[in-house]
Amino acid sequence: MQLSAAPYEERLTAPRSWWLVSLLTGVSMALILLPFGILPMLGGLAGGTAVAAVAASSYGSVRIRVVNDSLIAGEAKIPVTALGEAEILEPEEARAWRTHKADTRAFLLLRAYIPTALRVEVIDPADPTPYLYLSTREPERLAEAIRAAKAACTA
Structure with a gap:
């Protein structure tokens, strides 16, 4: 690894x-x-x-990490190979995904005081979770880290 x-x-x-x-x-x-x-x-x-x-x-002690081949968000740990596309959500779009666009099966790690977020598809057919909603102050960096970890796993 x-x-x-x-x-x-x-x-x-x-x-x-x-x-x-x-x-x-x-x-x-x-x-x-x-x-x-x-x-x-x-x-x-x-x-x-x-x-x-x-x-x-x-x-305020919850952490989001990309470590080796996994995304760890709070208590959730998911391999990056089970993740699809990451969508950066600006404040208005993030609010919509927290409210009327939200899916009850989704994993939400949200903090209302953080306006931006990242929505990451879950492509594992065995996992009923459609996506991860992650409040983050740096959605671009998190999306890039996930892409880099996926590329390292497939290489």
Whole structure:
């Protein structure tokens, strides 16, 4: 097994504003616990901020990778030989594929805060998934990495 010609890795991190929301969640918890005293208030501030920050971090920890002969997107791992054409979706088209054009059998790795995406056909007849919808900040690079990995597998 050889390495792909264009390795790719992207982490779909949560936007910066979510960290502010985490802090505001802690402040809200502190205000709720203020009638019980200073120590519960400080505990609410620390605990509320920490829980909200862990939630934001875990939601933003999903990765998309092209490694050797596989595309790994979140929990899904699919060989690049089972993939067809990759279509780069601009924000308007990506929104359409997230909503009224979406197929319920498709694999969707979407993050609403990322406006662009890549739609990749699944050509494996044994797989009922018609396509992969992958939110990505760099759809051109991801499409190129998939093409390069497919070319390396067929060479």
